[in-house]
Amino acid sequence: MTEPLLAPRANPRLLGHEAAEAAFLDAFRAGRLPHAWLITGPSGIGKATFAHRVARFLMAGGRPDAAGLDLPLEHPTFRRAAAGGHADLLTIERNNGDDERKRRSREIPVEEIRRIDPFLRLTAAEGAWRAVIVDEAEAMNRNGANALLKILEEPPARAILLLTCGNPGALLPTIRSRCRHLALEPLPDATVDRLLAEHAPELDPADRAALVRLAEGSIGRATSLLEEGGLGLYRDMVALLDDFPRVDFRAVHKMGDRIGPVAAESSWRLFTELLVWWMARLARAAARGTEPPEIVAGEGTVMQRVVGAVGRAGGLDRWVELWDNTRRLFAQADGSNLDRKQVLLQAFIGIERACNS
Known part of the structure; x- marks a missing residue:
């Protein structure tokens, strides 16, 4: 419990x-x-x-x-x-x-x-x-x-x-x-793991390990992700990029139907935060010439495809520009009455175009 x-x-x-x-x-x-x-x-x-x-x-x-x-x-x-x-x-x-x-x-x-x-x-x-x-x-x-x-x-x-x-x-x-x-510094992963195990002792160890990596030293973030279904949303986000550099827009449409309504406010906020965070994480790793560790199964293959497409389409500068544009787009949607499903589609259209041009 x-x-x-x-x-x-x-x-x-x-x-x-x-x-x-x-x-x-x-x-x-x-x-x-x-x-x-x-x-x-x-x-x-x-x-x-x-x-x-x-x-x-x-x-x-x-x-x-x-x-x-x-x-x-x-x-x-x-x-x-x-x-x-x-x-x-x-x-x-x-x-x-x-x-x-x-x-x-x-x-x-x-x-x-x-x-x-x-x-x-x-x-x-x-x-x-x-x-x-x-x-x-x-x-x-x-x-x-x-x-x-x-x-x-x-x-x-x-x-x-x-x-x-x-x-x-x-x-x-x-x-x-x-x-x-x-x-105050971010908490060591071992500390977050310990606190998360106390908070949710029934949690599958593999899921707990994934949440620890997503949390980046924040027990508050780890528990919020757990309680709001963040790990499932993260897996869904990675799945949307499974055929990268092509995007499955039928799946993006379904995601927009799911998280776009006002009643799904927390899911929208969390999904967009995770996507922007994932893009920034990949940019930081690329700048260091490394590849970030896989958080959920299959993510490593997706990241390799993204890194390859980014390299062919203009490199790190192009990806950082895309990250900034995506972040601004979601912030604009958050502060206005834009159709969130259309905003989500626009974000993934921008990702596909930037990495296929």
Whole structure:
């Protein structure tokens, strides 16, 4: 039976980021703890979980002689923070969507960021620290970023801001310069495999291995792919290219009927993400003069055909251009009311033409 994945605020475990915890503890023990931290890295590797661990540690009156950031599950600070009821913790994040597609909001509005300053100016309710976590800080709009910058310029005492961010380049340089940067690395495959086995012990070992390779060091991505049928969609995507450099457009039509409707929103999003990711993965491997490892059976043959066709049709530059055009096409469809089936057909027509010209 698949075990539910704990939300970051309620997750007592963090594997694979021991170096980051040690760096934080070194700063804390030295008595020179920066008031703002920028925690970066790919999606789904534990950035928010790390931020909540730091917040709990400080709110519980963290001791310099502590061996780590762990708090026992029965600790009052852990229990209240996990339930979202700790008076000294404020979490800012994108809202869950309330439209028919159940999308999360694209931005963190400025009104949310303006909650931070009055919160931090209060005295800690339990006499320790006040903590603010801004999850996916790159989602702040321009006004929100400027509002946060003012807070960073005049930080109150015994207060800490923890910004998680998957794309630090999207933040204002002045925000980045006022934060201690802590980069979290993708998890080792062995760690993702272990966590995935715990999350879904019934999963076939071959399927688990394929999900680990697709996840690229992100347990969040691995579990999302599992729960949304991503591995099956990936196999279907590879099958569409089985006769490459020719494309079976009858099969593409059927796929469009399957994932094009609004009701299949999650499948559309996942399929298009996987196709763009696959194209980028192949480009990176070609640039290194290697071939990426096979994820599902038969994929190696498809990749060899693609690499051969790309080489005959203009090489790596042509494939990178095709990847960028495909990515833009799907982004355009995502932001408008374009017929998704036609968009999918257009994408595969572009792939076939680029590799047969």
